[in-house]
Amino acid sequence: ETGVTQTPRHLVMGMTNKKSLKCEQHLGHNAMYWYKQSAKKPLELMFVYSLEERVENNSVPSRFSPECPNSSHLFLHLHTLQPEDSALYLCASSQRTGDYEQYFGPGTRLTVT
Amino acid sequence: TQLLEQSPQFLSIQEGENLTVYCNSSSVFSSLQWYRQEPGEGPVLLVTVVTGGEVKKLKRLTFQFGDARKDSSLHITAAQPGDTGLYLCAAKPSGGYQKVTFGTGTKLQVIP
Numbered sequence: 666e667t668g669v670t671q672t673p674r675h676l677v678m679g680m681t682n683k684k685s686l687k688c689e690q691h692l693g694h695n696a697m698y699w700y701k702q703s704a705k706k707p708l709e710l711m712f713v714y715s716l717e718e719r720v721e722n723n724s725v726p727s728r729f730s731p732e733c734p735n736s737s738h739l740f741l742h743l744h745t746l747q748p749e750d751s752a753l754y755l756c757a758s759s760q761r762t763g764d765y766e767q768y769f770g771p772g773t774r775l776t777v778t
Numbered sequence: 779t780q781l782l783e784q785s786p787q788f789l790s791i792q793e794g795e796n797l798t799v800y801c802n803s804s805s806v807f808s809s810l811q812w813y814r815q816e817p818g819e820g821p822v823l824l825v826t827v828v829t830g831g832e833v834k835k836l837k838r839l840t841f842q843f844g845d846a847r848k849d850s851s852l853h854i855t856a857a858q859p860g861d862t863g864l865y866l867c868a869a870k871p872s873g874g875y876q877k878v879t880f881g882t883g884t885k886l887q888v889i890p
Contacts, residue, residue, distance in 0.1 A: 669820070707782070708821075708866070708880040721877070755820050763870070766811065767878065769820030 667691050669770035671756050677776045678746065686741040686773045688756030696762040697739040699731060702753040702772070714739060715762040746777045781805075782867055782881035790887040794856050799884040801867030802849045808870050810850045812841055815864040815883075857888045 669690045678684050690697060699711040713721035714733040728750075730742040739756055753774050757767040785800050801810070809828045813821035825834050827843035827850065834841045838861075840853040854861055867881045 671820075705882070707882050708868075710877060713877070757820075763877065766823055766826055767868075768823065769813075771818070771820050774818075 669756060669758055669768055671754075671770035671773050673773060674771060675774045675776075677778060678743070679778055680746060680748075682746075683742070683744040685743065686754055686756075686775075688739040688741075688770055690737055690739075690756075690758040690768070690770075692758055692768060694758040694760050694768070695736055696759045696764065697733060697736070698757040698759075698767065699739065699741050700755040700757060702755055708755070712741075713762060720762055743775075746775075748777050751775055751777045782869055782879055784865075784867060784881040784884050786884060787882070788885045788887075790889065791857055793859060793888055793890050796853070796855050797857060797886070798851055798853045799865055799886070800849065800851050801869075801881055803869065804848065805869075805871055806847050808847075810843055810847075810867060810869040811878075812850070812852055813866040813868060815866060817863070821864075821866055854886075857886075859888045859890050862886055862888050 672687045695716050697714045701709045701711055710723055711725045712731045716736055717733045728745050732740040753772045755772045756770040759767045783802050791797055809826055811826045812824045814824055815821040825836055825841045830845045830847045832843045838855045842851050864883045864885050866883045868878050870878050
């Protein structure tokens with residue numbers, strides 16, 4: 666596989682469920698990102714990791730919990746979500762933190778019922 | 779927070795027409811990127827511009843960075859149905875470590 670992959674592509678979960686989103690990059694990059702994309706809103710940066718260390722957390726509710734076990738993998742653990750959390754969750758990577766050229770995965774379309 | 783405004787928000791045109799979309803801000807940026815996002819997919823980087831006044835061409839797409847590095851335009855010549863998608867600009871402010879900010883996007887539909 667090449668580029669940035671994300672699984673699952675679609676996820677429907679109830680408000681009491683626990684699920685995880687997975688992202689993997691095959692580009693040898695050192696920085697990885699989670700974004701939330703909602704209708705009619707700009708992409709919202711959620712978390713930034715550089716070499717497995719979290720460098721930014723943009724006031725994201727604790728029901729979203731990121732994990733970066735190595736520089737190629739990034740997870741977003743979800744629990745007790747709200748319907749307003751329904752969105753497209755995008756993972757991206759770049760050579761270094763703050764690099765302007767980011768490479769995105771296809772996203773996970775999350776629906777919270 | 780740096781605000782990037784894109785216009786128009788929506789654009790529906792016939793195949794073969796030309797169009798221009800804009801990305802504007804009151805802030806100065808060290809670089810600006812354009813992405814295209816197709817339905818059900820993540821954004822794909824089209825181009826990065828870094829120099830004020832810079833013009834870059836990618837086949838039928840022409841990108842320009844404003845002289846003052848506060849704005850950019852994307853012009854598409856003879857639009858094709860394959861150009862349909864959400865066009866996002868993203869920019870990194872000047873000075874020190876700053877995160878990339880994304881615009882709200884222009885949704886383009888090219889009708890065959």
